[in-house]
Amino acid sequence: MSEKILKKQLFGTNGVRGVIGKDMTPQLVMNIGLALGTIRKGKIAVGMDTRTSGPSLKSAVKAGILATGCDVVDLGILPTPALQYIVKNHFDAGAMITASHNPPEYNGVKVIDSDGTEMDDEETIKLETVLFSEKFDIKSWEEAGNEECIPEMINEYIEAVANSFPKINHDITIAVDPGSGPACLTTPPILTKLGCRVHTINGRPDGTFPGRLPEPSPEGLKGLSELVISTGAAFGVAHDGDADRAVFVDDTGEYLEENEEFALMQKYLCSNDSEGVIVTPVSTSKIVETIAESTNCRIVYTKVGSIYVARKMLELSGNGENVLFGGEGNGGLIFPRHQHCRDGGMSAAAMVALLSKEGKKLSELRKELPPRHMLRDKIFTENPDKVTELVSNAFTTEKLDLTDGIRINRKDSWALLRPSGTEPFMRLFVEAKTKDEAEEFKAIIFKSIQ
Incomplete structure (x- = not known):
């Protein structure tokens, strides 16, 4: 009998999220805090974004953590990468109350490990096991945790980002x-x-x-x-x-398409260094390969999700590789010499440094990139494995990559079909040099699964 592969049930690739009062409640968030404090002892930092439901959920997660005997440091309102940077330098774990890009009625929790990255799948499954079993390590009154509020620690993050680049x-x-x-x-x-x-x-x-x-x-x-x-x-x-x-x-x-953003930053960072490695998911534009060839760098692909990119970057660096840059083609850029997580503030500062070095306008720099056209679509299905099998059978003579879903690689184009982690559909990405080529490729894929 093959060994059963455990999978995350509640947490997705970027934490757990839901509609307030429906999927996301203070009770659930307190239990997440209890589970986190059960598997991670020490001092845990907590922060939130600006959502109206943030204070109640932050209080709930703190209550859970404190009940397990862990100390809590409340950092107030701050970006997720600011919390991650501070956790990496000072604390044993972190919990961020946020629903990221979701609408105002949503909120959620991201759990941060001691190295500043989001908790990996293995540790998240441990947390979920405790959460679902409710086998929490609740301490007696004399062992309860203590709380501090230090919102001014956000300044440490601001200084670190600003000091990463020369003043213009x-x-x-x-x-x-x-x-x-x-x-x-x-x-x-x-x-x-x-x-x-x-x-x-x-x-x-x-x-x-x-x-x-x-x-x-x-x-x-x-x-x-x-x-x-x-x-x-x-x-x-x-x-x-x-x-x-x-x-x-x-x-x-x-608007600067996010894959163009990634490519420009990749080109800038690679031109400043010797040959190295760029890490990105299989959903990122083929532009990255063109840039890599011209700058003597190589691309390492991962599953979709910033945590998989960050963990691969850490693994490669640990093996002595020169990892220069990483991230996703959605505006989530990772600068490993700063920290191994997506960082919007760092991206803004890096764009200033890029333009200062190049001495050109951003509108001019983007025109120098090779032409690409990407299409995005959804295929609604309750059986993604069957759809993957049909596509695989239809493209047996093509170069297939099964890192995440199925990616079909051609010389000048590619397509990726992967299941959504939360909804009954598969995401389809198709990219080619021209819109007509991309549309033709997309039509062939749809025909293969009809």
Whole structure:
């Protein structure tokens, strides 16, 4: 009999999330705190984004952690990467109350390990086992944990990001849209410390998100584009609800597709160093391979999810590899010399350094990238394994990659079909040099599963 493979049941690739009062309740979050304190002893840092449900859930997770005898340090409102940076340097674990890019009615929990990365699958399964069994290590009154509130620790993160790059010696204006999230407290001061003139929109913390939704979509960033043009900014940067991602609009107000963002940053970091490794999921544009060839670097692919990218980067670095950069083609960039997690504030600062070095406008730099066109779609199915089998049988002569779902690799194009971790559909990515080629490839895939 084959060994049963355990899988996460509650936590997805980026924590657990749900609608407040329905899937996400203070009772559940307190139990997560109890489970975390049962498997991780010591001092645990807790933070939250700006959502209106944040204070109640933060109180709940702290109650659980304290009941297990662990000490809690409340860091207040801050970005997820700020909590991760502080945990890495000072604490035994962390819990972030956030639903990232989800709408205001959602909230959730991300659990952070002592190295600052999100807890890996193996440890998360241990946490879930304790959570579902309710075998919590609840201490007696004399062993209960203590709490401190130190919100000013956020300044350590701000200083660390700002000090990662040289201060610019020329005038540059940046437009910032924190989306009323915790980046209101970090990205403007980071850029100011670099010597930038900063203008903001949606720059006051507000959990109702009055200006736009937490997901920084092209449609929601029209105000940022207008601010870029009216102020003559070099670019605009926007964050999601917990600021672990950053997306950009260029100096003309045009949205910079996230794979272009990744490629430009990859090119910048590789040109500053000797040959090294770039780590990214199988859902990232083939542009990364073109850039890698021109800069004498190699690409290592992982499953989709920033935690898999971060863990692979740590593994390769531990084996003596020169890991230069990583992340996803969704605005989630990882700078390993700073920390092994997605960091929107670091991405904003790095874009300033990139433009300062190149001496060109962002709109000019993006035109130098090789042309690519990516299509995204969904295939609704209750049986993703069957769909994967049909596609595999239809493309037996192609180069197939089963790292995550099934990826079909051709010389100038590729397609990826992978199951959603939370909903009954499969995500489809198709990329080619032109839109017509991508549409033709997509049609062949749909035909193979009909």
